[in-house]
Amino acid sequence: MMTIKIREATEDDSQPWDSFLHQFPHVPPYGCFAWKNILEDSYRVQTHFFMAEDDEGNLCGILPAYVTKTIKGNIDLYGLRYGFLYNQPTVKHALLSHLSVFCRERIIRSITIPIGVESSPEVDMTVKKTVVLPLxxxxxxxxxxxxxxxxxxxxxxxxxxxxxxxxxxxxxxxxxxxxxxxxxxxxxxxxxxxxxxxxxxxxxxxxxxxxxxxxxxxxxxxxxxxxxxxxxxxxxxxxxxxxxxxxxxxxxxxxxxxxxxxxLFLDMGESTEGSPVYQSKVNFGGIPKDIYYYDHPLATEEGTREKSVIPVKSNLCNGDGDLIFRKWLRPAKVLENVLRYSPLWLCQHISPRLIKTRRII
CATH class of the missing domain: 3.40.630.30 (Gcn5-related N-acetyltransferase (GNAT))
Structure with a gap:
């Protein structure tokens, strides 16, 4: 049985990393080693580019990822889109297992890894849509x-x-x-x-x-x-x-x-199915495709995930216990309204600081 060794890539590994990526011609270019430097130089985030090697030291899988810290101080890990690549299923499982241990040791709250266009029934998946134009x-x-x-x-x-x-x-x-x-x-x-x-x-x-x-x-x-x-x-x-x-x-x-x-293919990007942006891509000739994400929440110190709604007093609840104006009290909605109604110069100042607290690319 093949033994798989997993380690983090260094600058010396950039050439074999990109050579391995070159074996996947139909994968959009989000997994190349240069993204490590782009993320570090532009947002100063911690990157973790994992490499899987076989018994003979041959590269057999890559998983480029980075870590962000939310406004509340929680730590999340994200994989680069289309960057999780491997030459056999055992390598995929080894990388995901290693990643799970890695995150638990560092009290990372959640893992979000784009798997690609093929689903993996053995793990929980979130499905999104991209639109690809064949030429x-x-x-x-x-x-x-x-x-x-x-x-x-x-x-x-x-x-x-x-x-x-x-x-x-x-x-x-x-x-x-x-x-x-x-x-x-x-x-x-x-x-x-x-x-x-x-x-x-x-x-x-x-x-x-x-x-x-x-x-x-x-x-x-x-x-x-x-x-x-x-x-x-x-x-x-x-x-x-x-x-x-x-x-x-x-x-x-x-x-x-x-x-x-x-x-011969142009990936027009992920869009919400049915949205005007999504429809315009389809109207141009693009074909919708499913993109699968491994979205794995890890337990916090309290054993639960962070709540997504700002706590409010009970007098904001109706008789059924539902929050009045619930959608306006969600942090994402609050930040969206701040963006819409703040001057552009202020948004240009604070937006990059908020970008680095969530998925960056």
Whole structure:
């Protein structure tokens, strides 16, 4: 029986780590070793990149993870999306078992590990949705595969003289659009330095695509390139230019960049099923896929998980014992309202500090 040794990776392991990742061409590029430096340099979080090796010292599994501390001081561990990879089931079980012991020894409250597109019936799973756009081998064939309405929207952008521009030289303009849009929808956003670190460490595996109208950036996306699949985790558009169809124009620009790299799949990112963002991705031609998460709560000192509702006095309860205005008293809802109604400069100051208390990427 094979003996599996698990240890934490160091900088000297970066090349074999990425070489192992290279064996999985259809996995979006969230598991490469560079993310260790990105997370540490941008948010100063503790990273734990676990490696599994067989009897002969050959790498047979990887699990990149990082630790965050909540506002209340609780510690959670998150795995990087699509980063948990292994060449056989015994390696998967060994890594998860090691991780469970690791977390209990350090009083870590919970573990959230993205397993990928394949479920594991032997462990508890949370299911989310991503949308993946399959591409044909040529630009012409891919264009013909789009819906008539989608092609018309792209043509509309062309008629309105929209132009696509590559490169992180437009980062300042994109970041302004990104933060403004995230504030509008009540979502906490990253520090600009996070994107600087992504560009610095991922190099030719990442690009910033921006759409310009009369010289002004009106939309943009950060796109990550893997071997046979690309993904864009961050995209934003100026609301006042939505009637110019910049989103469809930008998506088509991303498609052309993928085809130029011989990439045949574009992961359009996780979305809540049925939401406007989810539907727009499906309308463009994306196919919904299930993404499975190993979501394992560990016992706190009191033996229970942290409560998700702020304690309130009993006079806020109705006759059935339900909290009046319950949804407004949840910490997540309170923070969302703070974001919506605070000035942008203040949100840009506090949002990155809150980002590092939860899932970062």
């Amino acid at each position: 044909a081998e040529t630009e012409e064939a891919t264009w013909k595969s789009l819906r008539d309405k989608t092609r018309n929207m792209i043509r509309k952008g062309e008629r309105l003289n929209l132009r696509m521009e590559q490169g992180f030289a437009n980062l300042d303009a994109f970041y302004s659009i990104y933060t403004t849009r995230m504030k509008q929808i009540g979502v906490w956003f990253h520090a600009q330095n996070f994107f600087v670190q992504i560009a610095e460490h991922l190099k030719n595996q990442v690009d910033l695509l921006c759409v310009k109208k009369d010289g002004q950036v009106i939309a943009g996306m950060v796109i990550l390139y893997g071997r046979n699949i690309a993904s864009y985790p961050y995209q934003a558009t100026l609301s006042e230019y939505r009637d110019h169809a910049p989103t469809q124009f930008l998506n088509w620009a991303a498609v052309k960049q993928c085809l130029a790299r011989n990439i």
